[in-house]
Amino acid sequence: MNISVQGMGVRFRQGVEALQEVSFEVKSGELIAIVGPSGCGKSTALNAIASLIEPEEAEVTGKIYVDGRPIEQNGRRERNLGYVFQRDTLFPWRTVLQNVEAGMEIHGIAPAQRRVRAQELIETVGLTGFEHYFPYQISGGMRQRASLIRTLAYDPQVILMDEPFGALDAQTRLILQEELIRIWARNRKTILFVTHDLSEAITLGERVILFSRRPGRVTRIYDIPFSHPRDPFELHGTREFADLHASIWRTVSQEFRSGGH
DSSP: EEEEEEEEEEEEEEEEEEEEEEEEEEEETOOOEEEEETTHHHHHHHHTTTTTOOOOTTEEEEEEEEETTGGSSSHHHHHHEEEEEEEEEOOOTTTHHHHHHHHHTTOOOOHHHHHHHHHHHHHHTTTTOTTTTTTGOOOHHHHHHHHHHHHHOOOOOOOESSTTTTSSSSHEEEEEEEHHHHHHHHHEEEEEESOOOOHHHHHHEEEEEESSSSSEEEEEEEEOOOOSSOOOOTTTTTTHHHHHHHHHHHHHHHHHHHHTT
């Protein structure tokens, strides 16, 4: 499934204009990163694509298509979207296994089938042995892994990710970036990944979309030349990564400084 955003604007009812004339395309099976300064409307863009902005909250203008159809013509389930938020949204009263099964329950998948699927994904991200732990009993990185596979479990074709690794330490972020790349390379879901971290955007994205400071606009789209699958630990140590980061940073640093970083 692909995403097409054409001239999208978002103005909140309190008067703040978050986005202005935003246009970009995400092809089916692409992993695209959006990067920009804090407060530039990156998360708002994801929320608009996911139809999470209510009319009484803000006015959304322009056109948004998922798989060629305007989003208002489909319900959220029909659009087959998954959303991974900035912080894990695990249910504290459910175990890791029960949390991973939650989305499949909502989608009506039979108990035996969802148990098998959940166990496969738990093993994939190294959470075997923690199935019956509650969220408060495991680390932040483990909770984010559980949140990620809970979204993957019901097999959405499009996954929106809003700075899901932002609250983690640097090493855990690299581990989860590696995990995401591995899962994406195997399944080739369409992923739109929001971050304020340029290194993370370059590490993950096939292309990187740069947003300006608020009101957010697309100022430039960069093609990232590194082939997939990538090893974030190795990639960060290469001269090529450092040169590309420095080259893009020279262009975008003013936007980051203006955005309050």
